Amino acid sequence: MTNAVSDYFRTIWKAISTIAIGLKTTFPHLFTPSVTLQYPDQKMKLPERVRNRLYVNIDDCIGCDQCSLACPVDCITIETIKSTPDQDLGVTSTGHKKRLHVPQFDIDIAKCCYCGLCVYPCPTECIVMTDVYEFSEYDRHNLVYNFSRMVPQDIETAKAKLKKAEEEAAAKKAAAAAAKAASADSAPGQSKPPAS
């Protein structure tokens, strides 16, 4: 009986004291500065080596395709056209000679998993991860970034030149082969079987 009575009063005391503790805890928080940021106006400082949107400095790209090979999700698509000896594509800022046209350098950033594996193999350090993280789009297709600056005309020209050069080379080769054949015909005993 006495136990029940003391329990009753203990319960009431517990309720009152815990309510007081609760109110005492929350009241000072009314005056503590907020921990949230007013996002579009204020932004959180990002870590120094943050990995966000990829950027390609296409002027430095030598079209080696190593980033595309390294990509675990295959979000980088690169197409190259060989340059002909008469064209000079210049050198990259790191001193590499550019030998390939890059008509297509697409990154599907929607697929990108921000692992940064494409950054390490690049010999000219032209593919980097920036700190830009606000790039939402209404259309998914807008997330495929085209970094190549070659217009269709340039691509046609480069392709035509390469074709011409290849044809010329083939013609030269044929001519050389013909010449060889002719010389072989004139001296059949000295001819050797062609190397496999």
Place this chain on the structure above:
Amino acid sequence: MEELLRSIPILGESILLYLVLAALPLVFMLLYALVTVWVEMKVSAHIQDRLAYMRTGPHGVAQPIADVLKLLQKENTVPATADKFLHALSPYLVFAGTYGAFAAIPFSSAYIGSNIDLGVFYLVAVSSIVVVGILMAGWASNNKWSLFGAVRSAAQIISYEIPAALAILVAVMISESLNLQVVSRLQQGGIQDWIVFGGALPLTQKLLVMPFTIIAFLMLLIAGIAEVNRTPFDLPEAESELVQGYNTEYSGMRFAVFYMAEYANMFVVAAIAASLFLGGWASPFGEFLSGPIWGFVWIVAKGMFIVFVQIWVRWTLPRLRVDQLMYTAWKVMIPALFLCVFAVGLILVL
């Protein structure tokens, strides 16, 4: 106030005068609801170390207006199986119950909607109409959540009317009047004459009575929070259990009416507690800063302080279980208040 309005020639003796007098609390209620919605959001956010609205105007002061505009534009959906008539009627019944309570609240020494001798009794009675409206909303929605919320609300409000009435009785015993205007006038002497500190009694009686009046005042606050269905007594609209309780099926303006009635009810409860225990429109400094206009400022300040306490409690305490709710009302508050009533009566007789 009545004399002042009577002096305006257009109003004169016409019925228009009484319409204007009756509309004054409505104007107050609308403005108060806009302010309190903002205060509630700000207090809740700052207690959680956030900032709440910051975009609409400086510190989001225009947000309640934007909310009202949004609700006005919203579609008024009614469930296909609902009782259309009752569904439409209930928000207005809840609102009418709340608005009816404003009639007997003394806003200043010069203005009270209806200066009736049974003011406190009327307030206790008319605020019970809210239960009918809530039950009606729950039943008419034809939704299990709504009905659960409504039934809980009815059980809760009816339970907590008893401690509220007993706490009011303590104040009434000391002031010997049910007219809130008279009760407020009795407390005009300054903070020491407030009924929470024993009222204008002789010193020995006052000191003896003081612990009981303080308990009664706190109990009235607790019962008030329970009567307006707010956390920690928000079982009728427990979001985590009942979606939104009795107003689950309401949208647009009808929801806004429910919402405003809830906030207005908070002020009714606060104003009753302030009038009975904290001096109502009486200045805490006696004659200093008293007068009809200051009276309005004082009762609104006292009422808003109690509303702030309600908000503070809401964002501090978790919800009670149903059995805890009933335990608090029937096994703790009612016995304690009976003790208070008995003790105060004994002290006053002796």
